[in-house]
Amino acid sequence: MIERAISLLIISSLFFFFLLLTYYFRHFIYQFLSILVLMVLQGVLFLYLNAEFLAAVQIIVYVGAILIMFLFSLFLFPEEELKGIKTDVSRISYKTFIPIGLLVLLLVISLYRAVPENYSKQEFLSDIKVIGNFLFNEYWFLIYLLAFILSLPMVALYIFFRREDASRNN
Amino acid sequence: MALGESLPLHLEILIVLIKIAIVLGVFLFHAAYTVYAERKILGRMQARLGPREVGPYGLLQPIADLVKLLFKEDIVPAEAHKTLFKIAPLLVLTFAIVNLSVIPFHPSFIIADVNLGVLLILAFAGLGTYGIILAGYSSGSKYSLLGGLRSASQILSYEIPLSLSLAGVILYAESFHLRDIVEVQVNSLFGINVFPQILGFIVFLICAFAETNRAPFDLPEAESELVAGYITEYSGFRMGLFFLGEYISMYVMALLISICYFGGWAFPWWLANALPFLKAIPPTLVLALKVYFFIFLFIWVRATFPRYRFDQLMSMSWKILIPLSLINFLIVALIKWLGV
Structure with a gap:
């Protein structure tokens, strides 16, 4: 069980780290990439919970389709509007x-x-x-x-x- | 060690590492020589000779190309997002190579024996798209950005019919495991999946061309409109990484077609019964021959078909391929219901 506990700790630390990065970055694309990694990590978390099918669907549907459309719409903005984001x-x-x-x-x-x-x-x-x-x-x-x-x-x-x-x- | 007893962890890791080294070595060599084969075949089809200066019959041309790519100046444009610009080609190559880990090359040779092999390949294909899109964006050039945007919409559109056509194969085999898919189709009435699922095969083949950005669907890198699309600002070994990724993706698609529709490493039972000597051919060689045929088809199509317009590309996916793949799925469901 100790290996599972360690892996859960690593996954949750990465979750926390990339969550912070979404606030830290001042550029929309970089913020988006942090969210992308969070989505992949969610798939990893499903794998940890023995839900392999759910993990694959998470990557195919959310990361492979929905987030690409997100990125697609971000590209339609001029570069000046994407950078210098302040919360x-x-x-x-x-x-x-x-x-x-x-x-x-x-x-x-x-x-x-x-x-x-x-x-x-x-x-x-x-x-x-x-x-x-x-x-x-x-x-x-x-x-x-x-x-x-x-x-x-x-x-x-x-x-x-x-x-x-x-x-x-x- | 007694039979059935599991190996120690360090030995298991060593075996997996050796398998990875073999697969990587074989595929990198194949990717290099596929470039040579493509140039030779395209040359012959266009009444030219192709490369013939470096080594006998031009056989050392891939090595000369490699040396040239490695020693060229690595230019990073001033307007580029430097980190993304450097990571993007690695993403493309990594997700192309990772696909090879779940593909069985022999009934007993597979790097990662996972149950959801087909789904993982689809997942990695989706992740590989980010490499292309980010390469387009990070270059800081309009040509590259438009190439990236085209790639995003193309891959999104073609992933749906690709997955739906594979859904027919999965339904027929009742498994996501590529080895089970081969075993089920070899023991079925038809011997290979291509007969009952001809619609699915055609859809998959067309989508394979689109997913690998190959002609006639090479719009993201259309030379006459977008210079070289998302690769415009890349040079040297980074450009080489994109090409390597593209050729490995071609092999992944050829392997998938061979395994899902043509019986993988086995011949259909009716052919093996009619020509018994076929049973003596090693399974990996059978698979390799099928894969080589589809790689030749990729090159043949490049030399034959003109490029589609962007609106034609989109309407083909949404109006033709998706309905066709759904019809294929219904046919497979009917076959399963009838118990054939």
């Missing part, structure tokens, strides 16, 4: 943290209820199938609720941009 923290609204807060709350509730006795703890930490079974059997309502909450920012973003367009037209 303006003051523009982040407190409402952004509502879904994150709810997510943390759900996690706390989950931890409070803990893993039932009929699930082996060893398998629970290393096998994504067991985690999947557990989540869908025990927490299906919370998962649907979470999915609904996470879809809210997307809807909000859409409304936000529509309003901006409308104000521009006026």
Whole structure:
């Protein structure tokens, strides 16, 4: 088990490192490349959890298709607009943290209820199938609720941009 | 050591390293001499002689080319993103070579015996695209950038029919493992997959040309429109790395076609029964002969077909190849349902 623990530590350190790099870089393309590595690392994490199929699909669909389209759209911008990106923290609204807060709350509730006795703890930490079974059997309502909450920012973003367009037209 | 007992870890690692060395050596040699073969064959097809000055019959030409590429000045443009510019050719080459690790060259010779071989090849093909796109962007030239953009849209469009045509093969074999795919098709009624899945084979073949940026789909590096596309600003050994990646990708595609549609290292049972002496040919040689044929086809097509226009390229993928590959998938499903 020690090898698995070490590999998990390495993967999570890399995750953290590249996550920081997305903030550190001041160029859109380099930020994008950090996200690309994060996506590949997610595939590696799936491999760690014995979900080889999911890992391959993660790389083929997200890294091989969706992110390429992302990059494609970035190339349409002039070079001057891609560099010199600065994160303006003051523009982040407190409402952004509502879904994150709810997510943390759900996690706390989950931890409070803990893993039932009929699930082996060893398998629970290393096998994504067991985690999947557990989540869908025990927490299906919370998962649907979470999915609904996470879809809210997307809807909000859409409304936000529509309003901006409308104000521009006026 | 008793039979069935696993080897110590250091021995296993040593065996894998030896396998990697063999495969790399063979494929790098093949890539170099495929350039020679291409120049010779193209020469003959265009009523020329091809290379014949360096060594007997021009056989040392690849070595002369290599020496020239290694000693040329390595120019990095002032406008370029230097790190990306240097990494991009390595990405192309690495992801082309990594594909070879999951391909079986013999029933018992494979570097990484993984269950999801086909999916891994598709995944690495997707990652290799980044090398081309980033080369285009990092060069700081409009020609290169347009070459990179064309490559992105081309590979995105052709990956879908390629994967769908492979889905038919996977469904027929009920496995992602390339060795299982060979075994299932050799023992099937048809002997090879190309008969029941002729549509899938045609789609795969066309997509193989597009995925490797070969003529008639070499739009990302169309000489007459974009100078040399994403390679425009590259020189010396970095340019050589791109070409090496392209030729190794050609071999990967030829290997995949041979394994998925032509029975890999085996002959179909009806041919082996009709000509029993074929069973004496070593399996790797059988696979190599099939691969050489498809490499010849790659060169033949380059000499024969004119380049497609970009809109033709796109409409071919989305309007023709994707529906065809879906029809192929339905046919395979029907065959499986009938239990043939």
